[in-house]
Each structure stands twice: as C-alpha cells, then as structure tokens.
Amino acid sequence: MTIRDVKIEFQQKLATLYGAKEIQSIFSLVAEDLGFTPTSLVIHNEDELTETQQIHFFDCLKRLVSGEPVQYVRGKADFYDMQFCVNSSVLIPRPETEELVDRIINEQGNCNGNIIDLGTGSGCIAISLAKHIRSAKVSAVDISSAAINVAKQNAEKNNVHINFLLGDMQDSQCVTDEEYDIIVSNPPYVCNYEKQEMRPNVLQFEPHLALFVDTDENPLQFYIAIAKFAQLHLTEKGVIYCEINETLGNETAQMFQSYGFSNTQIIKDLFGKDRFVKATRS
Numbered sequence: 001m002t003i004r005d006v007k008i009e010f011q012q013k014l015a016t017l018y019g020a021k022e023i024q025s026i027f028s029l030v031a032e033d034l035g036f037t038p039t040s041l042v043i044h045n046e047d048e049l050t051e052t053q054q055i056h057f058f059d060c061l062k063r064l065v066s067g068e069p070v071q072y073v074r075g076k077a078d079f080y081d082m083q084f085c086v087n088s089s090v091l092i093p094r095p096e097t098e099e100l101v102d103r104i105i106n107e108q109g110n111c112n113g114n115i116i117d118l119g120t121g122s123g124c125i126a127i128s129l130a131k132h133i134r135s136a137k138v139s140a141v142d143i144s145s146a147a148i149n150v151a152k153q154n155a156e157k158n159n160v161h162i163n164f165l166l167g168d169m170q171d172s173q174c175v176t177d178e179e180y181d182i183i184v185s186n187p188p189y190v191c192n193y194e195k196q197e198m199r200p201n202v203l204q205f206e207p208h209l210a211l212f213v214d215t216d217e218n219p220l221q222f223y224i225a226i227a228k229f230a231q232l233h234l235t236e237k238g239v240i241y242c243e244i245n246e247t248l249g250n251e252t253a254q255m256f257q258s259y260g261f262s263n264t265q266i267i268k269d270l271f272g273k274d275r276f277v278k279a280t281r282s
Helices: 003-013 020-032 038-043 051-065 070-074 095-108 124-132 145-157 192-197 200-205 221-233 246-258
Strands: 076-079 082-085 114-118 137-142 163-166 180-185 234-243 261-268 274-281
Touching (some): 020 051, 051 070, 082 145, 095 274, 114 124, 114 221, 124 180, 180 221, 246 261, 246 274
Parallel strands (some): 114 137, 114 180, 137 163, 180 234
Antiparallel strands (some): 076 082, 234 274
C-alpha cells in the first residue's frame, strides 16, 4: 500500500466529518509523526509503506473516524510556536487563546512580579507567559489533578518553571496567600443551550468540566470567582485578562466594574467577535 492509497482512505473515511482541506491537514499531521514532511509526502507519493507505517496510519484513522480530534489521537498540539501534550483531561489549545497570550506578552513583557493562571488545563497560557516574560514568577491553578499532571509535563517539555497549585478557583481563599500583578484565565464559559451549536467531536471528547458552566442561570459564575479572587489577591494597579463568551461581553465587563475594577475593556478577536475582557484594579 502506498502513501497515495492511504491518503485516499483518509479522504473517503473522513469525508462526512471534515472538508477536503481539513482532511489533508489531518493526514499531514498524522504522517508527520512518521517523519514525513509535506514535501516528502509528494515526492514519495507512490512509495510502498512498511507494515509498521500502515498500522500507524490505520490505527489513527480508526480513532479519527470515531470523531476523536487529531490532537488527542497524536497526543500533542501546537500553541504559540511550542508543542504541548494533550489528552482527554485537558482542552485542546485554540487560536483565540494564542491571541490572549500574545496581547499579555506585548503589553506586560517587562513584568517582574507575579502572574497567576486560573484554570490552567494543559498549562498553555502559563507556560507561554513564563517562556516569554522571563522576569515574572508564574503560578497556575486547576481543580483537576489529571490536568495538573499534564501541565507539569508540558512545563518540563518546554523548559520553564511554573508553581502549580491544585485547587478550586471558585474558592478565593483556598488556593494561595500570594498577591499577583496579573491574573489571567480562560475559564469554562459555554452555556448548556449552546451545545447544539458545537461540533460533536468537542462534545464527545473534550472535558466538560473545562467547557461548561454549571447552570445557564449563572453563566458568569467563573468570572465572578475571578473577580472575588482578584479583590483578595490582585495588587494595586494589577490587571485581569480573561477569555470570554462572545455573547456575554457587556455583561462580563459590567460585572467586573461592579466589583470595583476600572478601565474595563472588551477586546475583539481577529474575527471581530467580543473575545476578551481586560480590567484594572484602581
């Protein structure tokens, strides 16, 4: 069986789940784990694959056909020019979160104080900030011990030191007594009524603990927790950065204002959607 034959199998078996370009990208990622580059896939298109190579492709294809995201199939994902281990205990890092990280690095690159990431998951935010703001001390909190284990692995993989804390971000007093100059979070913000708009592979494979609020009646529950945490732990003139539900930008900003945070801004992502809130402690 040749590379061309396997590529056709991918295209046929995944056609009901993905578009043609996305299938090509997925195939290239799976092939990359065998050492193939996009160029070598073209050059060796008619070459016979070894039995080991065929097993790899078809084991991955079987999982992909079930709807499992390619990042979980490979056990890794790219984020901010780094590679992170991922599994079903953590969310797959997304481009919008890269925008958040990039904004913080550009605005706070000279920070020499304390930064904390609430609800760290894979650790992609905390690790990226530690990698690029080397003068800062970075901590990260998560309620899931499985997620903390993945994040620790990623910190070691990317050669940064993070102070990892196991705890519930909704309990503002149980995690730490430290003060922080920057609080950042990409908390759960998807309401249950939004499930019908989500792709099945997200619903079936990514951790609901990291995606969904407990009830639709209290969609800002984690942002309220961040505000309460900040009241206790954010330094004077410290800054909060959060990724938000695009449908709740005004409500999220107003909530932070009600807790005494000034200069609250709603920031749009590259697609023009309300995606982030920034608030300052006056």
